Amino acid sequence: MLASLLLADLTTELTPAVRFQRLLQCLKQEFQCGAVALLKKEEEILRPLAVEGLVKETLGRRFRIAQHPRLATLLSSREPVVFDPRSEVPDPYDGLLDSLEGQPLPVHDCMGVSLYLDGQQWGVLTLDSLTAGIFDRSAKDKLHEATLIIEALIRMTQLEQERLGLRSLSRQNDTFMASAVSGSSEIIAQSQVVTRLLQELDVVAQSDLPLLLLGETGVGKELFARFVHQHSQRAQQPMIHINCAALPESLAESELFGHAKGAFSGASQDRPGKFEAAHGGTLFLDEVGELPISIQAKLLRVLQSGEIQRLGSDATRQVDVRIIAATNRNLQEGVKKGDFRADLYHRLSVYPVPLPPLRERPEDILLLAGHFLELNAHRLGLRCLRLSAAAETALLQYPWPGNVRELEHVISRAALKTLARQNSTGNGWITLEPQELDLNLEPGVTSAPEEEGSPQGRPLLPLKQQLEICQRQAVQQALDTAEGSWAEAARLLEVDSSNLHKLAKRLNLK
Structure with missing residues (x-):
């Protein structure tokens, strides 16, 4: 059979x-x-x-x-x-x-x-x-x-x-997520919004067009940038990451374009910059909206001509670099305020890519949680680290303003708190409960508040998860009304008492 x-x-x-x-x-x-x-x-x-x-x-x-x-x-x-x-x-x-x-x-x-x-x-x-x-x-x-x-x-x-012409995505980006904190470059996702996005980026990666990744803090902009690089013709060449927000204006030019010996006090030798280091590959400009306005003009020149000039040198050098920029700022507003050059914005945003926040992909929350649970179990030497049913519901109800990075920190913190409370690893079994997650959910809040400019408002949870949330709330309300009597709660809910006990066990209410 x-x-x-x-x-x-x-x-x-x-x-x-x-x-x-x-x-x-x-x-x-x-x-x-x-x-x-x-x-x-x-x-x-x-x-x-x-x-x-x-x-x-x-x-x-x-x-x-x-x-x-x-x-x-x-x-x-x-x-x-x-x-x-x-x-x-x-x-x-x-x-x-x-x-x-x-x-x-x-x-x-x-x-x-x-x-x-x-x-x-x-x-x-x-x-x-x-x-x-x-x-x-x-x-x-x-x-x-x-x-x-x-x-x-x-x-x-x-x-x-x-x-069907579906190129098999390599393991480092097929279903990937995680965060720079954990050192992983895998994108873990089942949601259609991310699946479609990866298919789009797989095609875009074949060109050398500048790419502008737009998204909130913690959505994994660097990981999506790595996806593009790894699926491009430049995959065997370096991808150089530079955090523009961490660049002091006095050092930004030297970091990006390099400097010649004697260009400034302490410049004892010639030094190449990030553009030369990324020659033949990809330069990822993270938080590009934080670049000083004086550096923006010099960056524009590189995008237009492919030429750089080391600080303190008259010689020009040709570089072959694909630019991927990322920001959590509204660069169009920055252009209006004079904080960001309009010509640079148009050069960088040849192909803008909005990245979805975690609250718009609730199908991925438990998968990501499982990934971080496994990482923390090995770090802490635990045999098993998992979520209770109530903790799963709490994760699905929370709006995740800090996105995937916040989810990783929540799981790591909860694991440490639970382990510390138990004062030993015991048999190595730990189940995280909602109180350890410390998500500060308001009573009755089951999803993210509606965002300005978002026509969808609250994200739609899978039907099974919505049903479990409703069942858990109904059973708990009946028990409160019946002052803890399961028989009375079953009568109020008009269900068989044995079936109520089975349901409560499945919902982790017993």
């Missing part, structure tokens, strides 16, 4: 996300297990492409192979591997099963297999169960038989993408 279902999908035109999800649903049903995951190997990490039976934040996690011995074991074998239920080796999904609410796994089976395409290792498929012994010899044989069809399904998906 499993083979027939998978073969049927091979002959059906589906998107990669839908095809992989259908694959996992089929496997979960066939093996009667609690969770299934498909992970792609990318250098030293495994990235989840699809999960079934695991919390949504799992998709944002990146499993470093050296830190997960079970995954390393799967990758080292060409045959399916079944782990002993009594094994004390930690499972990468401990605490992440959707049905366990972040509790440690009492017993569970784990089985998996490495996947190969055209003789090259592609990734792994993992299956987990709460029932000890469910993955017996027959289950192992069944997975072995299904492996070739699973690999064929993955291969078919890749061929369809190539046929």
Whole structure:
């Protein structure tokens, strides 16, 4: 039956996300297990492409192979591997099963297999169960038989993408986010707004047009700039980053264009500037709106002629540099006020790209949270770091004025606060609750306030998340009215008492 279902999908035109999800649903049903995951190997990490039976934040996690011995074991074998239920080796999904609410796994089976395409290792498929012994010899044989069809399904998906002309995005920018603080250059996103933006930038990257990235603080402007550079013909050349806001006016010219020996006190030798360092590659001018007006005229000359002149030198030098600028300021207002040159603005904004704030892409919040949870778990030496259902709701309700950077700091701070409160790592299991997130949500606030000039106003949350928020509020209100009596609360809500208990457990209210 499993083979027939998978073969049927091979002959059906589906998107990669839908095809992989259908694959996992089929496997979960066939093996009667609690969770299934498909992970792609990318250098030293495994990235989840699809999960079934695991919390949504799992998709944002990146499993470093050296830190997960079970995954390393799967990758080292060409045959399916079944782990002993009594094994004390930690499972990468401990605490992440959707049905366990972040509790440690009492017993569970784990089985998996490495996947190969055209003789090259592609990734792994993992299956987990709460029932000890469910993955017996027959289950192992069944997975072995299904492996070739699973690999064929993955291969078919890749061929369809190539046929449709969808260039496979490299791992450093396919679904990426994170922040400069964490040192990652990956953009993690599932939202349509970011997906469309990446497709647009993939095309724009092929030209040498100046690019102006517009967006609020913390949206990841540098990461999108790196995406463009890595997808351009200049990808093998350097990308030089300069923070214009940190440039004192007295040093700005020397930093950008270099200086000759003796140009000023302390200039003991010739020194190239950032433009020369970026020759053949890309120069990223972050916070370009903060450039001193005196430097703006000299920057304009470089954009017009491609020539620079070192401070203190009469010689000109030709440079071949693609400019990507970024700002959180309204440069058109700056032009009106005389703070920014109109001619420079028009040169830089040949192709302006507005970057969406986090509140306009709520589908990405939990994925990003999962990414930061995984990073902090390894930093703090924890076995599992995850969010409670109430904490997930709090993250989705918050307007995120500081965007992705603020989300990273919130997760890091909450992890440290919770660990400090427990005064030890204990068994290495930590579930973050809303009070540790310290988001200062006002009662009844469920989304960002309407912004001036924004026709959409509040972001629309996925239906499932909206339903959970409403259910949680209704149950809590009924309990308050019934003074804590579950039986009375069930009567007020006109539901069966046992069903109310199950719902409350799922919503993490018990």
